[in-house]
Amino acid sequence: MRKTLFLTAALGLTMGVGTAAMADSPWTGGDNLPTSPLACDNTPGAAAAMPYDGGAVTGAPDLKGKPIKVVDVPKLIGIGYFNATSKGIADAAKELGNVDAKTDGPTQANIDQQVSFLDNYITSGVNGILFAANDPVAIAPVLKKALSKGIHVVGYDANSQPDAREWFVNQAQFNGIGKALVDDMAKEIGEDGAFAIVTSTFTTPNQARWIAEMAAYQAKCHPKMKWLETVEAQEDNNLSFNQATTLINKYDDELKGIFGMTSVATPASAEAVTQANMCGKIAVVGLATPNAMKPYVAKDCVKSVVLWNPVDLGYAAMYVLRAVVDGDLKPGAKSVKAGKLGELQIINGSEVLLGAPTTFTKENIGNFDF
Template identity: 80%
Template structure:
């Protein structure tokens, strides 16, 4: 992501979704690329490498390397899962010493401090999931200038501040899955609300923008009532969802949860309000967090990917970067047990398509 303009975002409505309360949508102002309304796949467009360049890196090919993973925050199920994937890949590779460390809340200033401290103490590689794409860029560029390989995952930074970004699923694919499942459950002309993390978190802002574009194209009667910020905080997410339920009453037919914290908290709010079957909850969450709500038919669709695989892929990409086997201009990269992954958008590695967990399949997964 190049930038997120809060000033502009605060002044425009989510394209294609009518709104009854706030002009703020939680989306960014970057160009959107909505997928076809049916299942027609989009054609991939080749783009030149737009990632950053490491300066003065030593020859690390096949040599032991020390890697730190600094996610948005530690201590929640989602990033516990990505950390497990990173550790699994490091163990499989055999020549990587990897650890996860970071803030206990989604705070960009604290995340920057953690990264800066590891630059000073000395590491060969940094993995990160950005709390803010622009604010994190200077410290990542500092790492590149010190010869440290830098790979992002989950939430991107400005492309020139890292070498590669492992994208869990393309933003427009997530958007289509979210909106289609919401319409399936709540109807074409439903009033919906969004519970997101922060207004500058890059992946959520991108998903919301793409959701608006896709809804405008394929489900133009869907109405956005309000978007609220809830950090990555369970209590605040529950409170915000409860406020939406009370505020909009029967006009609210669905809540989008944009984080692995917001979605189960919104489902709990719907449950406690006695609105199961009346207010649909569609969101991004880990299956273990959603199993109780899916079992009770309060939630029918959970959209995600496998975060263990995401962390695993990120570690494999960093190792390939350090070895020089992944270079600008490459179209694929070998990622261990995941096979070959495609390089898209110049400097992104795509994990795959989003996955929808339902009552029929959710018990097959444990993370």
């Protein structure tokens, strides 16, 4: 039996998801969107052509080529991931030369606080808003208010309802993330291994969609793997550590792997595995910044980390917003220019695709600094 670690914070809600249950009623993260699992043999998927489904701004002034004021309100500030997206936004604003951009927001991933920040900036006056939503539905009214006031709205990282913003910069297609994570886990724990997930909340839009696609892909391509449980940990380091520790103690030798679905949950899960002396016995696969994971990768406690470059994500979002303000990005467009990133593809009607995720390993993680 493993040594039980003491908990230091209250535990969040948990939801058990068994393989058989998923087959009968796939978990789709609290929404009714269909899943589209990629091919098991790595055949590339194709994004279906869809009409523009974003929102429309009302009475926006003609600011083509003119200085604009932009606020970025992410899920929360003060963590490495959104520090990196903020840097990308600042880099792009400096490069463009006609953008005054700042990042501001709550210090906790709280949708009510995020809405308050957005409302305050709508009142104080900005020309554009960038956001990463804590909740796709709850954030929609304040974003629609911004559009009605002539303020351009572009999302990144975590989407809102499509008609509450004009465009969304998607870091990678949800099914691509799902496939990369599940394939990496299968390599580490085998085709019949059991795993659990530590996520933020069940309704956080990007994590919910990734998990839905993971469920569909796992059922299709790795059907003998066993999904034990999914637990919430907000975007909180202590709670993420405690939830991972609880999973380790609860499932004992049955648990072979933990997925971290946030840049906080993944290093916290790796730390929980480390403190339980289970490195090499419990795999940790997840989404996180390379810098946060380097210590665990260096000592072989974590084999792979999946992510995109969040600096590039913020950079792309700023270029997309500038293009919208200038009238260079309109409904029906197939691509958009994004500075040093070149032409970015538009998919799903109103999403700008950053690109495929990267898997960081011991061989390449040292080449990245964010």
